[in-house]
Amino acid sequence: MRILLPSFAYGAYAVFIYRISWRILILLRPSIQCDRNGISGFQPTLSLAKSMVDILILSRLFRANRRLWIGEWIFHLSFFMVILRHLRYVLNPVPEWISSLQPAGIFGGYVLPFSLLYILTVKIANEKEKYISILNFFLLGILLLISITGLLMRTIMRPDIVQIKHFAIGLFGFAPGLPPESWLFYLHFIMVFFLLVCLPTHIFAAPFSVLYARERKDGLKLLMHGK
Numbered sequence: 001m002r003i004l005l006p007s008f009a010y011g012a013y014a015v016f017i018y019r020i021s022w023r024i025l026i027l028l029r030p031s032i033q034c035d036r037n038g039i040s041g042f043q044p045t046l047s048l049a050k051s052m053v054d055i056l057i058l059s060r061l062f063r064a065n066r067r068l069w070i071g072e073w074i075f076h077l078s079f080f081m082v083i084l085r086h087l088r089y090v091l092n093p094v095p096e097w098i099s100s101l102q103p104a105g106i107f108g109g110y111v112l113p114f115s116l117l118y119i120l121t122v123k124i125a126n127e128k129e130k131y132i133s134i135l136n137f138f139l140l141g142i143l144l145l146i147s148i149t150g151l152l153m154r155t156i157m158r159p160d161i162v163q164i165k166h167f168a169i170g171l172f173g174f175a176p177g178l179p180p181e182s183w184l185f186y187l188h189f190i191m192v193f194f195l196l197v198c199l200p201t202h203i204f205a206a207p208f209s210v211l212y213a214r215e216r217k218d219g220l221k222l223l224m225h226g227k
């Protein structure tokens with residue numbers, strides 16, 4: 001496992017960076033073409049800020065399905081707190097503000113699986129949805145498995161926390177040490193990086209998608225006024 005886990009993690013990082021870079025390049029290509037043709041590029045506006053806020057608060061989902069919006073908001077908030085809490089495993093020394101968020105991160109870890117189950121229930125019960133994305137349910141299943149294994153390691157089958165931190169810091173420093181002897185940790189670790197590979201790239205490229213959409217809109221206005 002000393003070789004297998006780091007190899008899997010570095011491979012997942014490489015795939016993730018490649019997919020994100022390719023997605024962003026595709027979105028930026030029209031902007032580059034516009035600049036070459038002498039058309040002014042994107043300029044930050046109030047409407048763009050509003051679009052970014054809409055992405056953060058999931059306003060489109062709120063208008064489409066408020067029950068699902070509640071579950072998604074709880075999920076994103078609890079997931080964010082869990083990620084912040086996990087920073088203590090890769091930072092040395094741990095900043096004081098990260099330490100102060102540990103109770104919120106623990107609470108988020110308990111809420112996370114219930115929010116995923118709620119989202120899954122709402123999606124299944126939504127009779128108006130004619131098409132169900134298999135990938136969406138697959139990602140929900142991976143997230144649920146990650147949250148459950150993490151919760152089990154927190155409550156019942158606790159691995160060596162010191163060894164986990166030593167392994168994690170070494171992993172990010174490209175000098176990984178021995179992982180803790182815990183099959184639950186192995187499963188949790190593999191599922192986390194498997195999720196990283198499977199995540200849709202549009203989630204991280206959303207700001208660039210907004211930029212591209214805004215540029216297209218401004219470009220159409222420019223052409224209409226030109227005529």
